[in-house]
Amino acid sequence: xVAARLAPRxxxxxxxxxxxxxxxxxxxxxxxxxxxxVHAELARAIAAAxxxxxxxxRTGPDGTPQTIVPLRTRPAVPRPxxxxxxxxxxxxxxxxxxxxxxxxxxxxxxxxPDPGGGWHRVLAEITTRLATTRAGPPNRDxxxxxxxxALRRWIAVRDRRCPFPGCRTPAHRGDADHSRxxxxxxxTLDTNLTLPCPSHHRLREHGWRLHHHPHxxxxxxxxxRLGHRYHRQPPPGLDTLPDPAATALRDHDADPYPYxxxxxxxxxxxxxxxxxxxxxxxxAAADEIPPF
Numbered sequence: 001x002v003a004a005r006l007a008p009r010x011x012x013x014x015x016x017x018x019x020x021x022x023x024x025x026x027x028x029x030x031x032x033x034x035x036x037x038v039h040a041e042l043a044r045a046i047a048a049a050x051x052x053x054x055x056x057x058r059t060g061p062d063g064t065p066q067t068i069v070p071l072r073t074r075p076a077v078p079r080p081x082x083x084x085x086x087x088x089x090x091x092x093x094x095x096x097x098x099x100x101x102x103x104x105x106x107x108x109x110x111x112x113p114d115p116g117g118g119w120h121r122v123l124a125e126i127t128t129r130l131a132t133t134r135a136g137p138p139n140r141d142x143x144x145x146x147x148x149x150a151l152r153r154w155i156a157v158r159d160r161r162c163p164f165p166g167c168r169t170p171a172h173r174g175d176a177d178h179s180r181x182x183x184x185x186x187x188t189l190d191t192n193l194t195l196p197c198p199s200h201h202r203l204r205e206h207g208w209r210l211h212h213h214p215h216x217x218x219x220x221x222x223x224x225r226l227g228h229r230y231h232r233q234p235p236p237g238l239d240t241l242p243d244p245a246a247t248a249l250r251d252h253d254a255d256p257y258p259y260x261x262x263x264x265x266x267x268x269x270x271x272x273x274x275x276x277x278x279x280x281x282x283x284a285a286a287d288e289i290p291p292f
Contacts (some may be wrong), residue, residue, distance in 0.1 A: 012088025064106030
């Protein structure tokens with residue numbers, strides 16, 4: 001029965017994307033957890049699926065969540081190319097600069113274009129919910145054996161991946177693990193919980209220890225059986241990803257090559273230093289042609 005209740009929390013996709021990307025104010029990439037970065041057009045197509053629930057995440061300067069609220073409103077006109085047959089959650093990040101922009105927009109002081117398509121209702125709900133919801137993790141019952149749905153989502157958004165250094169397994173597919181065991185009076189709080197993948201969860205059964213930083217949420221330190229320590233910090237936010245180049249192609253752009261380009265015109269990777277082939281030598285003059 002417990003496994004049946006936990007299964008929906010672990011399944012499906014998780015798309016981590018900025019609010020400006022969905023509205024079309026910028027073209028910053030998103031991240032499909034477990035897969036990697038996705039460009040802005042693909043992120044919008046995935047988010048437009050009717051089977052995905054939307055959650056707005058207000059983050060602090062260090063990228064850790066401050067408030068997580070559900071969103072019930074959707075744009076009136078779905079974007080073309082919406083993904084079909086996917087389900088899960090969309091985590092929409094609102095940074096401090098974006099929150100200031102939303103407040104200015106409500107007061108009519110910003111100069112951003114109207115995204116249209118009913119987005120004004122979505123932005124109004126985001127502003128209202130974030131302004132009226134109490135900040136902080138949903139630590140409702142520290143004595144509970146397992147975290148509730150809201151607390152589990154909070155930890156998954158905070159860590160986004162398995163807390164073991166180098167592991168890229170999405171956190172929402174991991175196991176709820178108390179750093180201080182619940183049997184030893186470990187509280188069910190965000191400062192005592194992580195969501196490691198099953199493989200790294202079993203390390204705790206073989207002498208590995210896990211400690212949380214007391215003042216930096218999401219920062220944990222693993223200590224091996226030999227006493228070696230490994231620090232793991234939360235993954236960087238979306239603002240650290242580079243902006244697309246000004247000449248970057250869009251999905252609807254025409255193919256710039258009417259033919260398949262040669263290998264030197266389209267190198268397989270950025271480290272290929274192959275130079276264009278040298279031009280052919282000019283034809284020799286008549287008086288320079290050697291005799292037979």
